[in-house]
Amino acid sequence: GENVEQHPSTLSVQEGDSAVIKCTYSDSASNYFPWYKQELGKRPQLIIDIRSNVGEKKDQRIAVTLNKTAKHFSLHITETQPEDSAVYFCAASRRNTPLVFGKGTRLSVIA
Amino acid sequence: DVKVTQSSRYLVKRTGEKVFLECVQDMDHENMFWYRQDPGLGLRLIYFSYDVKMKEKGDIPEGYSVSREKKERFSLILESASTNQTSMYLCASSFGLNYGYTFGSGTRLTVV
Numbered sequence: 001g002e003n004v005e006q007h008p009s010t011l012s013v014q015e016g017d018s019a020v021i022k023c024t025y026s027d028s029a030s031n032y033f034p035w036y037k038q039e040l041g042k043r044p045q046l047i048i049d050i051r052s053n054v055g056e057k058k059d060q061r062i063a064v065t066l067n068k069t070a071k072h073f074s075l076h077i078t079e080t081q082p083e084d085s086a087v088y089f090c091a092a093s094r095r096n097t098p099l100v101f102g103k104g105t106r107l108s109v110i111a
Numbered sequence: 112d113v114k115v116t117q118s119s120r121y122l123v124k125r126t127g128e129k130v131f132l133e134c135v136q137d138m139d140h141e142n143m144f145w146y147r148q149d150p151g152l153g154l155r156l157i158y159f160s161y162d163v164k165m166k167e168k169g170d171i172p173e174g175y176s177v178s179r180e181k182k183e184r185f186s187l188i189l190e191s192a193s194t195n196q197t198s199m200y201l202c203a204s205s206f207g208l209n210y211g212y213t214f215g216s217g218t219r220l221t222v223v
Contacts, residue, residue, distance in 0.1 A: 046212070098144060098209075099156075103153035
């Protein structure tokens with residue numbers, strides 16, 4: 001089955017700097033790659049996703065890139081703000097299978 | 112606003128008790144999921160359901176069962192709670208298996 005590795009497990013950045021979180025997946029048939037943000041004490045919420053027919057997707061300060069050949073995808077957050085502090089999860093799935101999640105990255109944005 | 116509602120935010124149960132965790136969604140989603148969240152282990156899939164009365168094992172189904180009698184409701188059952196089942200349990204629903212999931216707020220279960 002699918003295996004998703006996520007790095008780093010913790011990340012601290014200065015406010016205004018960029019943050020990058022990387023994930024690798026094992027199943028070359030995976031075609032859907034979402035990212036979730038979980039603030040302290042709250043539910044995970046979908047922030048951006050990408051499908052395998054697209055190499056990059058942006059939404060304001062966040063972007064996701066996908067390299068199918070290398071089987072990895074990354075979340076990029078620019079101009080970080082304190083409210084970006086949270087745990088971020090990547091996930092992957094192939095058609096008709098549930099999402100498999102990475103173990104999460106705790107991002108701290110230092111003001 | 113679409114919602115996935117979990118009936119309890121916090122639960123404390125004794126070892127050996129039968130525990131029911133309830134989840135209701137109002138989005139008419141076909142698919143529902145139960146995940147377990149533990150520090151450093153991420154979200155691990157316990158069971159999922161793609162239709163009423165249908166269920167599939169996830170990665171860690173041992174010690175758990177599920178019930179889906181109605182489309183909007185998906186229950187997780189711990190037949191005989193054990194201390195290693197102390198965890199945060201998250202329910203989710205989705206339009207399709209590999210589409211975005213909407214999560215509930217979670218139930219933090221402590222087994223003593």
